[in-house]
Each structure stands twice: as structure tokens, then as C-alpha cells.
Amino acid sequence: MRWLIIYLLLIAVIWLFVTNTVWRRGLLAFSTIVFGVFMLIFTLTQRDIEADIKTADRFSEVRKQESVTFGAVKSTDIAIGKTSLTNPSRTVFDSAGRERVEADLFKWQLRTLLTNRSTEFTVTSLTLQVTLYSCPVFYDVVQADIDPGKLNANCTVIGTRTVGFDPIQLKPAGNYQGEQIVTFPNQPEPRNPRYWIKVQTVTAKLGD
Numbered sequence: 744m745r746w747l748i749i750y751l752l753l754i755a756v757i758w759l760f761v762t763n764t765v766w767r768r769g770l771l772a773f774s775t776i777v778f779g780v781f782m783l784i785f786t787l788t789q790r791d792i793e794a795d796i797k798t799a800d801r802f803s804e805v806r807k808q809e810s811v812t813f814g815a816v817k818s819t820d821i822a823i824g825k826t827s828l829t830n831p832s833r834t835v836f837d838s839a840g841r842e843r844v845e846a847d848l849f850k851w852q853l854r855t856l857l858t859n860r861s862t863e864f865t866v867t868s869l870t871l872q873v874t875l876y877s878c879p880v881f882y883d884v885v886q887a888d889i890d891p892g893k894l895n896a897n898c899t900v901i902g903t904r905t906v907g908f909d910p911i912q913l914k915p916a917g918n919y920q921g922e923q924i925v926t927f928p929n930q931p932e933p934r935n936p937r938y939w940i941k942v943q944t945v946t947a948k949l950g951d
Contacts, residue, residue, distance in 0.1 A: 815864045815949070818942040824856035824918075828873070828938045831924070848932055851875075851925045853906060855940065859913045864947040866919075868909035872943045875902040875927055878935040891939050898937060902927025905943060 830846035837843065853873065859866050876898035884893070904927050913919045 816859070816861050816866055816945045816947040818945055820860045821866070821869060821942045821945060822858040822860055823871075823940055823942065824858060826853075826855040826940060828853050828875075828925070828940075849926065849930055851927075853921070853923050853925045855921045857908075857913065857919045857921055859915060859917050859919075861947070862915045864915060864949055866911060866913035867946050867948055868907065868911060869913075869945045870905050870907045870943040871921075872941050873904050873906055873925060874900055874939045875904075875930065875933065876937045876939070877901045877931070877933045878937050880935055882935060882937075884937075886937060889937055889939065894937060894939060901933060902930040904928075 829852050830848055831850055831852045832844050833847040833850075834842060834844055855871070857869070876894055878894075878898035882897050884890075904925055906923055906925055908919070908921050908923070911919055911921075
């Protein structure tokens with residue numbers, strides 16, 4: 744019965760379309776409007792889908808880049824080679840106005856050789872944590888033989904400072920000679936000083 748009603752309605756629509764001009768024009772206008780609305784909705788939907796896809800792709804690319812920048816090279820991938828932390832000279836005048844040169848005990852010249860152990864990524868920046876110690880006069884361990892555990896047990900920390908090298912281009916398996924003047928806030932006068940340096944943070948990029 745349902746199909747019969749549909750069939751009869753279809754015949755009526757076709758008959759009116761053929762014989763009635765007003766009906767025919769109205770039906771064509773209605774069909775045009777419906778088609779236009781459908782195309783508008785379809786176009787807007789496609790734009791939203793494309794925008795969502797582009798946003799997702801862009802977010803994925805940013806996440807991928809961040810994982811390379813901040814995670815590709817670890818602090819353990821940077822080797823610290825020959826290093827020195829010395830007091831630069833300064834000129835002073837005594838009470839008689841005589842000039843003399845002496846070490847500036849509150850300013851330090853840091854020189855360090857850094858090696859990138861990664862064979863794939865270029866280091867673009869890094870920070871070092873420099874810790875300064877004041878040791879008893881009997882502490883005679885040379886800097887090259889310092890053990891951080893024994894250093895903490897025998898000496899007193901008198902300053903800690905983060906030193907940054909940014910930007911740099913430390914290529915895979917390459918070396919970088921870092922040099923910088925360092926000061927330690929509220930540092931007392933050092934006695935028999937020693938120091939310890941470790942890599943704190945590293946950023947990198949792929950290739951050269």
C-alpha cells in the first residue's frame with residue numbers, strides 16, 4: 744500500500760510538471776534552492792574538515808619539532824673536556840696611589856671544551872651548572888682529579904651559577920670551545936677554591 748501511494752504521488756508530480764507551468768516553475772525554483780543550500784552546507788563542512796586536518800598536521804609537526812629540539816640530545820651526550828675556572832687580573836691602587844695588578848677573586852674566567860657525542864643532531868644551545876667550592880688548606884686534590892662526592896664532603900659551596908651558550912652550532916661529533924666571564928651572587932672570598940661543572944640543558948636540531 745505504501746509503495747502504491749508513493750507511485751501515485753510520483754505520477755501526480757510528473758503530470759503537474761508536464762501540464763502546469765506554474766507548478767513546473769515552482770518545482771524548478773524549489774529544487775534550485777534546495778540544491779544551493781545543500782552545496783553551501785557541503786562547502787562549509789569541507790572547509791571545517793580541511794581546517795581541522797591542517798591544524799592537526801601543524802600541531803603534530805610542532806610536537807615533532809619540540810621532541811627533536813628538547814629531547815634528541817641528552818645532557819649525557821655532551822662531554823666536558825679540558826676546563827679551567829680562573830680569576831682574571833685587575834688593576835688596583837694602594838693608599839699611596841701606587842698601581843698594582845692582582846687577581847679579581849670575585850670574577851671568574853670559564854673556559855671549557857664541549858664535545859657533541861651525537862652523530863645525528865646539531866646542538867644549538869646548552870647551559871652548564873657551575874658550582875664553586877671553598878676548601879680547607881689541607882685539601883690538596885688537584886682539579887683534574889676532583890670527585891664530586893668527596894668534594895661535597897670536604898668543601899663548602901660558596902656559589903652556584905647557570906652559564907648559557909646560545910646560540911651555538913655544535914655539529915654531530917664536533918667540539919666547541921666555550922668561554923665566558925662568570926660571577927657568583929653573594930660569593931664570599933674563596934679559600935683554596937675548587938669547582939664542579941655539569942651540563943644542565945641542551946637544545947638541538949637535525950643535521951648540520
